[in-house]
Amino acid sequence: MNGRWVPGNKISLLENGEAFFPRVFECIAAAEHEVLLETFILFEDKVGKALHEALLTAARRGVQIDVTIDGYGSPDLSPAFILALTQAGVRVHVFDPSPRLWGYRTNLFRRMHRKIVVVDGMRAFVGGINYSADHLADFGANAKQDYAVEIEGPLVAGIRQFVLAQLQLGQKPAGRRLQNFLRRRANPPAAPDRATLPASGDAQAIFVTRDNREHKGDIERHYRIAIRGARRRVIMANAYFFPGYRLLRQLRKAARRGVDVRLILQGQPDMPIVKIAAGLLYHHLLAAGVKIYEYRDRPLHGKVALTDDEWSTVGSSNLDPLSLALNLEANVIIKDRAFNQHLGEHLEQLMQNSCRQVLAADVAETGLWVRLRSFFVFHLLRHYPAWFGWLPAHAPRLTLAENLLDANAGADYVNEGRTS
Incomplete structure (x- = not known):
């Protein structure tokens, strides 16, 4: 499947x-x-x-x-x-x-x-x-x-x-x-x-699963294919956001070629570490033109995304090390204009009514620590999920x-x- x-x-x-x-x-x-x-x-x-x-x-x-x-x-x-x-x-x-x-x-x-x-x-x-x-x-x-x-x-x-x-x-x-x-x-x-x-x-539609044998990277691969093919818009709402280097690179490349790339992430997380981890990526994403919205009403638990006018996904997979490299997950990938439009309307309302947009000025940091942190995060993301795959x-x-x-x-x- x-x-x-x-x-x-x-x-x-x-x-x-x-x-x-x-x-x-x-x-x-x-x-x-x-x-x-x-x-x-x-x-x-x-x-x-x-x-x-x-x-x-x-x-x-x-x-x-x-x-x-x-x-x-x-x-x-x-x-x-x-x-x-x-x-x-x-x-x-x-x-x-x-x-x-x-x-x-x-x-x-x-x-x-x-x-x-x-x-x-x-x-x-x-x-x-x-x-x-x-x-x-x-x-x-x-x-x-x-x-x-x-x-x-x-x-x-x-x-x-x-x-x-x-x-x-x-x-x-x-x-x-x-x-x-x-x-x-x-x-x-x-x-x-x-x-x-x-x-x-x-x-x-495709029913896509992630396991630790034959389908280790299938869900992430579908995300990357969709982002790489996007020409107009990418909207992703994901509760636990700390994806691998290749997915981040596709988001940055899409924004740089003029695609409207928007991420809806947690602003009131159920676990503080979630926001800290995602925040480490803000500078790189914003610098490439990716727009970031923090959902403020309550903890965001969704794992949904859409591109352009047809492609959408809904499922259990977060975009973090647990979901992308360890957990057993299941998503549905959908090609349907009506569903894409319906999901898009819901996410637009979320951004307009319940989110705060993060601006470059909000994460304007300079100094040696920022450069060291960026170097560490870059190399961590470049090599995971392979590192996490070493776990038993x-x-x-x-x-x-x-x-x-x-x-x-x-x-x-x-x-x-x-x-x-």
């Missing part, structure tokens, strides 16, 4: 939890055969409990459900929360549930950061929104600004195949658990393949949550900060 444009899709933008959660829960409520769900974060708050109830209701009427959560991002689910799902027949898989050292989680790298839902093989959701209350405006000043897409059409079949393949791949070391999983899947719910799914719209890579490993409960490992997780 990482290299083929699939025509005939209808793709709808969903902004923030207010649009995303009701739509996902509605589709789960209407599911007849199967729900596949992957998420980095699932919290046991009002959003997590609403998802919990929707999954329980669907499972009790016979829908086959597989939920995959990340062992680092979703550490605090109570045994009762998990047990209710498993007793209803929901298979809850935990990605890389590593043992703790002195009470702290040790699985800091290679996180399963994707956010995907597939319902009955006919409808899919991909984006950056986790299942937590901080994606709703009533959470307060720290509520996150974020995006996802709903997909109908032939692309959905490929997304479903990908999720099922990840489940089988991750269960391989489990022996008997794999046999049980495959036996349950011996007669899977009917789901049309890509060739037979009817066209639902005019959008061409493990094969994807999924453990059924019920087995973690049996091992008494589900009740004592420690809260820590996490890039989501």
Whole structure:
């Protein structure tokens, strides 16, 4: 799926939890055969409990459900929360549930950061929104600004195949658990393949993933290709911005050839280091003509971009070392004028109403320290993500949550900060 444009899709933008959660829960409520769900974060708050109830209701009427959560991002689910799902027949898989050292989680790298839902093989959701209350405006000043897409059409079949393949791949070391999983899947719910799914719209799209084997740089490569081909505009809204040298170079080159390049970055970050890291790049970007806007209303969590009048992307991948070199990510790349225009209108409103433009005078610095810092940042970006690729890579490993409960490992997780 990482290299083929699939025509005939209808793709709808969903902004923030207010649009995303009701739509996902509605589709789960209407599911007849199967729900596949992957998420980095699932919290046991009002959003997590609403998802919990929707999954329980669907499972009790016979829908086959597989939920995959990340062992680092979703550490605090109570045994009762998990047990209710498993007793209803929901298979809850935990990605890389590593043992703790002195009470702290040790699985800091290679996180399963994707956010995907597939319902009955006919409808899919991909984006950056986790299942937590901080994606709703009533959470307060720290509520996150974020995006996802709903997909109908032939692309959905490929997304479903990908999720099922990840489940089988991750269960391989489990022996008997794999046999049980495959036996349950011996007669899977009917789901049309890509060739037979009817066209639902005019959008061409690619489902692009990043892993630590065959697709290490695919998402970043699509970004670079789009920026290199841009002739009129590039708009990128990204929560955690510290990309590699090649992507930065394409942004600078685009601005210098007259493309209107605008970046929407965090002005009120959930982690201060995010703004510090991005700020190290401001001088170089502004000097080339790139425009930078800091989103001020609340933490920006989006991972979206567009170029010119057709190309857009929405997904889970930030433009930072974790997403570009370590995490497992998923984006949808879209060619569709209507979607591009719609996303562009949303981002324009964000810049006009909720952002502060950073000017060259705001980062006017001189002296030896600035030159030394620029030299360091330049060479760091030139060689990463290769450097980060040296960090230990493990094969994807999924453990059924019920087995973690049996091992008494589900009740004592420690809260820590996490890039989501």
